[in-house]
Amino acid sequence: MKKTAIILGATGLTGSILLEKLLNDTRYETIKLFSRKEVEGLPAKVIQFVGDILDLEKFKADFIADEVYCCIGTTAKKTPDKVLYKKIDFGIPVAAAKLSKANGIPTFIVVSALGANATSTIFYNKTKGEMxxxxxSEKIEKTHILQPSIIGGKRQETRIGEKIGLVVFKLIQPFFFGKLKKYRITEAEDITQAMMVLANSTSKEQIISSEKIKKLAINKN
Structure with a gap:
């Protein structure tokens, strides 16, 4: 039976790559996007629900699928207001998980971050950990939480500081051995591949480390 997938964050780096993969995957008949604005030029396979996703509950009747992929995330630079930041990075994934549980969606996959820790004194890590x-806590049948390191890939936005930082980080990566290996850049391509491998497997592993993400992507077959 062909499947229906929901994507939250389809306009971001990871979400846009995931969308392209799902469009080209014959296992998926329908892809539902929930976002603030419509994405133009998509085929009939995609159904878009446009509105305030900070109030995701209002989409409950349409939030029905076999799998949910949550690629929502912001940055301190884009969202300096910590209250709004938490509404996005914590509020949206949690609301999506609650809707998934309520509507009987068996698979929920969300992108978190390396270092996520609910007891951390670092706001970013604490928010991800609480999420x-x-x-x-929703106890969805198949829940996979991916914890990538710095996410690499070609972004639509031009962020000079981030580009310089990524270049420097890539130069020092060869020196990351042993316990430091997990801090190597995690490519968005690998994240999306790992998400799809997990969704289409019997795995019940809940926390997927940055190193495991790369292994899943490499051993996709």
Whole structure:
């Protein structure tokens, strides 16, 4: 039976790559996007629901699928207001998990981050950690939380500082051995491949480390 997938964050780096993969995958008949604005030029296979996704509950009747992929995330630079930041990075994934549970969606996959820790004194890590705890508390049948390191890939936005930082980081990566290996850049391409491998497997592993993401992507077959 062909499947229906939901994507949250389809206009971002990871979400846009995932969307392209799902469009080309014959296992998926329908892809539902929930976003603030419509994405133009998509085929009939895609159904778009446009509105305020900070109030995801209002989409409950349409939030029905076999799998949910949550690629939502912001940055301190884009969202300096910590209240709004938490509404996005914590609020949206948790609301999506609650809707998934309520509507009987068996698979929920969300992108978190390396270092996520609900007891951290670092706001970013604490928010991601609290999100993970809240998502897991919904006890969805198949929940996978991916914890990538710095995400690499070609972004639509031009962020000079980030580009320079990534170049420097790539130069020092060969020196990351042993316990430091997990801090190597995680390519968005690998994240999306790992998400699809997990969704189409019997795995019940909940926390997927940056190193495991790369292994799943490499051993996709």
């Amino acid at each position: 993970e705890q809240a998502v897991l």
